[in-house]
Amino acid sequence: GESVGLHLPTLSVQEGDNSIINCAYSNSASDYFIWYKQESGKGPQFIIDIRSNMDKRQGQRVTVLLNKTVKHLSLQIAATQPGDSAVYFCAESPLPNYGQNFVFGPGTRLSVLP
């Protein structure tokens, strides 16, 4: 897929502040959305998911918001910590979610400043 790769959008936040990472999706038929965190040299790590019948879901220090009207997904991280520094990307899929139905976003690099 399309990606800005090494020139990923970067979000820099102060330690302890809240972070908001955004993702625009294109397929109005998408029913299932996932946020992943990828640290250098590691595989993507599942953070939180949400289905299209919801507009908000909360986890531990994270909240995902879904706005189907404008096809927008966001990930909010409360009290950002140095360990949150990573690339974050969203994935979307209609249901059932299989094979190439999953579309992954290019990612946003989160940098936490001390």
Place this chain on the structure above:
Amino acid sequence: GAGVSQSPSNKVTEKGKDVELRCDPISGHTALYWYRQSLGQGLEFLIYFQGNSAPDKSGLPSDRFSAERTGGSVSTLTIQRTQQEDSAVYLCASSFDSSGQPQHFGDGTRLSIL
């Protein structure tokens, strides 16, 4: 195991050689995916296995690429006559099924073709 396991973690080989990459999914997961992540690119879908169904091979970039999944568990991705453009991180993911369950990724195999 507790997570998706991939081996080797790193592979360096000469152009023209064949390579085999292994993925051991989470026990009980019926769906298995292979992706390629190149420097400067997002996740590229390669192949998908679901239970005993015929795999979705639509993402394989050429006939030099093949994959199999034995006994509904371990999967092997084979690249024949490797080319320099095959250099990338190859990621495997598994999910419980395809009804809105997240994919869980391994840490990948970093393949370098000299």
